[in-house]
Amino acid sequence: MTEPRWLTADEQHSWLHFIGVVELLPGALDTQLGSDAGVTHYEYLVMAVLSESPGRSLRMTDLATRTNATLPRLSRVVLGLEQRGYVERTSHPDDRRAKIAKLSDEGMSFLEETAPGHVAKVRELIVDALTPEEFSTLGRLSQKLLGRIDPEDRFGVHRIPAEPSTADAEPLARLGIGAPATRALAEAGQTMLGDVAGASREHLLSLHGVGPRAVGLLExxxxxxxxxxxQR
Known part of the structure; x- marks a missing residue:
């Protein structure tokens, strides 16, 4: 019988700190989202995954895979989100046995309003606790570990581009300016941050749905x- 490869004292020390983060971080994010928006971190994840999917929709089976949940658990969560008007469920056009979950306009608005507080908490707990170099290293190490834990990329992380998008190509929808402002700017042909760079502040405020708060966030x-x- 092969002797177990017990962890060394240094390995045990590192492992306990790592597993502490894994166990405690979800609860901390749940607390913030529950207090500020009345949702759990998993409910937020479901809506976030849908928001980044083509047509803001996915098969329920694919959504369960992307959010690391069993189909029964996902069904219960989606039912709750559906009752609140955030998600809609329909039958698949080619397979009526399959169900499609789609993030509604109300759900997208809720997500845009909730995202700034969630991102602030992520920054407080993780990003700002590390130097930029340390955070980049954390990303590379996490990618390496996910290569073993999720080699088939069921969670979808490896589909995210390795290189961050340039600043001017950042979608306005991710800035938390609100659904009315996002729609108004899109109708004016402005969907990326670079589209409003150097624009007239007065012109933006003249668009129906774009208020001082949205303009302040853009600035x-x-x-x-x-x-x-x-420009003023």
Missing amino acids: TALDARGLAPL
Whole structure:
């Protein structure tokens, strides 16, 4: 019988700290989302995955895989989101036995309003606790571990581009400016942050649905990414 490869003292020390993060982080994110938005982290994840899918929709079986859940658990969660108007369920056009989950307009608006607080908590607990170099290293190490834990990329992480998008190609929908402002800007042909760089502040405020709060968030984002400010 092969002797077990017990962890060394240093390995045990590192493992216990790592498993502590794995066990405690979901609860911390649940607490923030529950307090600020009345949803669990898993409910938020379901809506976030749908928001980034073509047509904001996925088969229930695919959504279960992408969110690491059993189909019964996902069905219960989606039912709750459906009752709140955030998600819609329909039959697949080619297979009536299959169900499609789609993020509704109301769900997208909710997600856009909730995202800033969630991102702030992620920054507080993880991103800002590390230097940029440490955080990049964390990303590379996590990718290496996921290669073993999820070699088939069921969670979908490996489909995310390795290189971050340029600042001017950042979607406005991710800035938390709200659904009305996002729609108004899209109708004006402005969907990326670079589209509003150097634009007239007065013109943006003249668009129905774009208010001072949205413009303020755009100005902050432009300044943080070194893009041309709004013209006054």
